[in-house]
Amino acid sequence: MPPKGFRNLENFISHLESIGDLKRIKTEVSPELEITEIASRTVREGGPALLFENVQGSDFPLVINLFGTEQRVELALGRKPASVGEELVEIFRKVNPPSIGGIFSVLPKATGLLSMRTKKVRRGDVQQVETEPDLSKLPVMKCWPRDGGKFVTFGLVLTRDPATGSRNLGIYRLQVYDNRTTGMHWHAHKGGAAHYHEAKKLGRDLEAAVILGGDPRMIFSAVAPLPDGMDELAFASYLRGSPMPMVKGKSISLHVPAEAEFILEGSVPRDVLRQEGPFGDHFGHYSMEADFPVFNLSEITHRKNPVYPSIVVGKPPQEDLYLGIAAGEMFSPLIKIIQPEVKDMWAYPEAGFHNLLAVSVDERYPKGGIKAMLALWGTGQLLLTKCMICVSSDVNPRDFSAVLHEIGENFDPREDFLMIQWAPLDTLDFTSNKFNVGSKMGINAVRKNTPERKTYAREVPDPREKHPEITGFRLLAGGFCAVRIDESRTDPKEMIRRLFETPGLEGVRIIALVSPDIDLTDDMELIWGIFTRFDPYLDVLFEHTELRGSAVVYDGRMGIDATVKQWYPPVIEMSEDIKDKVETRWSEYWS
Ligand SMILES: Cc1cc2nc3c(=O)[nH]c(=O)nc-3n(C[C@H](O)[C@H](O)[C@H](O)COP(=O)(O)O)c2cc1C
Structure with a gap:
């Protein structure tokens, strides 16, 4: 019987090693580009998690590709992501909540789950060592050749809403500017940015803690598209089945996860913006320079022998693909509760998730597909979906060919096409040539209540x-x-x-x-x-x-x-010399 989850990274790493799904790499490697190339190749090959014990310039080991297969995500969560979704659906059917936010607010009551909260503890391993902030000691990676520098890529950023006190945890990359200052790349639509917005209104700086490592279910919860106001740490506790232990920060008032590897404590000043980027991002092109807030570190605490977790994002497939798939499997069943006509949906990882969503719809009345699209665009992070396609309820939205077939047979542009010219857009989206703003389109390919189907070409002249x-x-x-x-x-x-x-x-x-x-x-x-x-x-x-x-x-x-337009940022590519270096050293890493 595999264990049902792991309280911290150490336990997860030892378990992966015991089942041969983690490789220790003893050879010295560079955190600049070399680790990216090794990790990307390993992800593409479906290989193990990698623990680099000897990273140039740092005394700390680096672990990567922890979540790079469906099996490892399942191990990290202690169960299948879809089964969590099904369990949540079962619970909420009983309480008939009005919205996704409503669903989560009734969760503790509906389940009687006392675990759906965190608990304060007096001591935590993450505070075994307290140090002055010095980011140069960490094995921070430069991921891609045109990146603006080194970036902490797997930091979970914890903040509190200064108005309501509610917590948020999201993964936002941090560009290292100097030993005690980083960028804070939260997109305008995300929870951390909402807290920052409130702090600015109140004329205050915003305390923040960046968590590195910890219970893998907490790491997953930081990626999960929970509704605003929903506490990711309480959700992580629900996934664990026990409250997450939290210890008071050393230099900040926030409580931080006691079992993390490192905590970077500090604050985000209300009135400082600094150029951030470029950075090779999820959509496979660089995201270019833009102004973002900064994070001033006040202290770093860590375990006695901590491991620095990292992740590479870039042109799919990368490790984050498996986290995104799991998030979809877990949360799409919940959508069905508030939008009963939605049978199933699938955000395509190949397209960076937000760019393409197929939805199967039980259309009870004419244009039910249009209604589903409008509702989904108004639900949480689905707001960021660019292209939405609705198909009939018996079509599998994961099957791209089946979805295209439905478009071919049913889509009538005169009445089934939605174009929203000006809408909020994923910050990473570069296609509109405008920051955070662009257009969306919807195709309603749900079968109509008539026997006629359109025909389409099965072959064409060259x-x-x-x-x-x-x-x-x-x-x-x-x-x-x-x-x-x-x-x-x-x-x-x-x-x-x-x-x-x-x-x-x-x-x-x-x-x-x-x-x-x-x-x-x-x-x-x-x-x-x-x-x-x-x-x-x-x-x-x-x-x-x-x-x-x-x-x-x-x-x-x-x-x-x-096609690529002249304003698109460059495609992410690894430089040939690094590819050659990694190719030459490949067997050395694995020896
Ligand atoms: C590896 C990785 C890096 C990410 N980097 C960022 C980032 O820099 N900025 C951002 O806004 N979202 C980033 N995300 C996505 C957010 O973590 C994700 O949307 C999360 O649900 C945000 O939670 P929130 O709405 O509670 O803030 C990243 C996700 C992953 C997996």
């Missing part, structure tokens, strides 16, 4: 014969045709119009143009290469568009220009 500028194409299900061009030589919008006029392509339903770097045969890269690279308002066009009254009516085939 478009290269008519258009030699095209360097490749692939026809997917539903008449969805991906076409590769070199956007520096051919105007993509013009190419879409020419393809609409090309004989033989009448049965195509959607034409998506992609850039030369996309391998059309690689499903993961294709979904990434399309859905992270267009802004619906700027880049989607239909064969026919007309203005009727105040409404724009779309008709015919749809074109998506998902």
